[in-house]
Amino acid sequence: MPVITTIDDLKRLHKRRAPKMFYDYAESGSWTEQTFQENTTDFDQIRLRQRVAVDMSDRSTKSQMIGQDVAMPVALAPVGLTGMQCADGEIKAAKAAEKFGVPFTLSTMSICSIEDVAANTKNPFWFQLYVMRDEEFVDNIIARAKNAGCSALVLTLDLQILGQRHKDLKNGLTAPPKMTIPTMINLSTKWRWGIEMLQTKRRTFGNIVGHAKNVGDTSSLSSWTAEQFEPKLDWGMIAKLKEKWGGKLILKGILDVEDAKKAVEIGADAIIVSNHGGRQLDGALSAIRMLPSIVAAVGDQVEVHMDSGIRSGQDVLKALALGAKGVYIGRAFIYGLGAIGEKGVTTALEVIHKELDVTMALCGRRDVTTLDPEVLLIPQDFE
Numbered sequence: 001m002p003v004i005t006t007i008d009d010l011k012r013l014h015k016r017r018a019p020k021m022f023y024d025y026a027e028s029g030s031w032t033e034q035t036f037q038e039n040t041t042d043f044d045q046i047r048l049r050q051r052v053a054v055d056m057s058d059r060s061t062k063s064q065m066i067g068q069d070v071a072m073p074v075a076l077a078p079v080g081l082t083g084m085q086c087a088d089g090e091i092k093a094a095k096a097a098e099k100f101g102v103p104f105t106l107s108t109m110s111i112c113s114i115e116d117v118a119a120n121t122k123n124p125f126w127f128q129l130y131v132m133r134d135e136e137f138v139d140n141i142i143a144r145a146k147n148a149g150c151s152a153l154v155l156t157l158d159l160q161i162l163g164q165r166h167k168d169l170k171n172g173l174t175a176p177p178k179m180t181i182p183t184m185i186n187l188s189t190k191w192r193w194g195i196e197m198l199q200t201k202r203r204t205f206g207n208i209v210g211h212a213k214n215v216g217d218t219s220s221l222s223s224w225t226a227e228q229f230e231p232k233l234d235w236g237m238i239a240k241l242k243e244k245w246g247g248k249l250i251l252k253g254i255l256d257v258e259d260a261k262k263a264v265e266i267g268a269d270a271i272i273v274s275n276h277g278g279r280q281l282d283g284a285l286s287a288i289r290m291l292p293s294i295v296a297a298v299g300d301q302v303e304v305h306m307d308s309g310i311r312s313g314q315d316v317l318k319a320l321a322l323g324a325k326g327v328y329i330g331r332a333f334i335y336g337l338g339a340i341g342e343k344g345v346t347t348a349l350e351v352i353h354k355e356l357d358v359t360m361a362l363c364g365r366r367d368v369t370t371l372d373p374e375v376l377l378i379p380q381d382f383e
């Protein structure tokens with residue numbers, strides 16, 4: 001086992017250990033992948049101010065997200081098919097997050113169900129909802145999330161129509177994989193993954209199969225999404241869903257000031273400035289580039305979170321300094337999970353925590369909750 005010191009180390013191991021179809025599913029964006037690439041390269045353009053001779057003892061990364069104490073303001077983002085990167089992946093990731101003291105968000109499109117995760121964790125987790133055409137299914141899944149004690153609903157707004165992801169289409173992405181000759185050849189080299197998968201019964205969408213009407217063929221993900229997801233979702237429907245849920249509501253996929261203002265109007269507890277990790281509208285600007293204007297417009301009225309492109313604790317510090325109260329990591333924890341399971345998610349969190357803490361210290365800051373743009377050197381043309 002190589003020594004792991006960065007998220008990139010985990011990514012290399014993930015690629016080696018997971019089937020190509022699922023590694024590609026994680027490591028891709030839509031269309032030309034311009035937005036996917038810029039999500040990370042834009043972080044690199046922001047530089048840091050080195051400060052010295054400041055008392056650096058007693059540093060703290062502790063904070064709160066939507067009123068919940070967190071060891072650092074970094075939550076695990078909802079990621080579909082997590083349980084295909086590694087057997088029982090959602091349970092393993094949720095356990096790692098719980099032990100570390102950060103929120104875990106379960107995707108509607110998870111392999112382990114809400115009930116599976118609730119039965120294997122002690123603390124409440126957050127549930128991410130995709131709004132389907134089948135209203136009864138939506139009502140039921142909201143009720144299931146409530147029954148499981150989920151403490152926030154993360155309502156995703158940027159994927160009512162699936163962005164075109166060429167790698168998934170070429171690989172014929174399915175869960176579980178269909179046994180074509182190229183898949184079988186690839187799986188024959190992924191024996192650890194295969195043994196673990198044989199030991200679990202959780203191999204398809206746990207929240208959907210057996211719960212939704214007209215479920216059809218979930219194995220063809222892109223056509224299934226087109227059939228099932230509600231293309232009419234608008235602010236009126238969002239307000240009704242807020243009422244049905246009745247608890248903390250986080251709106252995910254806000255990338256425009258006007259939409260952020262609408263989110264404030266309907267009374268969201270938080271918004272996530274996000275372009276879905278570059279998987280939806282290719283050509284959109286990176287989330288870190290959109291963050292400052294959204295914070296300036298609504299930051300005093302709603303808690304602003306962000307994701308898309310975070311690969312290090314330095315990235316976390318940059319987002320917090322630009323006004324995010326919390327961030328989410330998607331691929332960064334998936335690499336860990338796909339590489340070495342629960343331990344890999346813990347390692348990803350440890351790597352990010354260490355980088356955040358050391359960067360804070362070298363920037364002359366002790367408290368993660370009081371970061372501001374003064375710690376950054378931002379290129380003039382950035383915003």
Ligand code: FNR
Nearest residue numbers: 026077078079080107156276277307308309330331
């Ligand atoms: C996602 N994302 C996502 N979002 C969501 O609301 N529901 C989902 O089911 C998924 N599924 C999903 C699968 C995979 C493989 C990825 C990489 C991402 C988006 C996710 O929550 C988050 O917005 C991005 O992952 C953030 O970007 P980074 O951190 O991956 O760069």
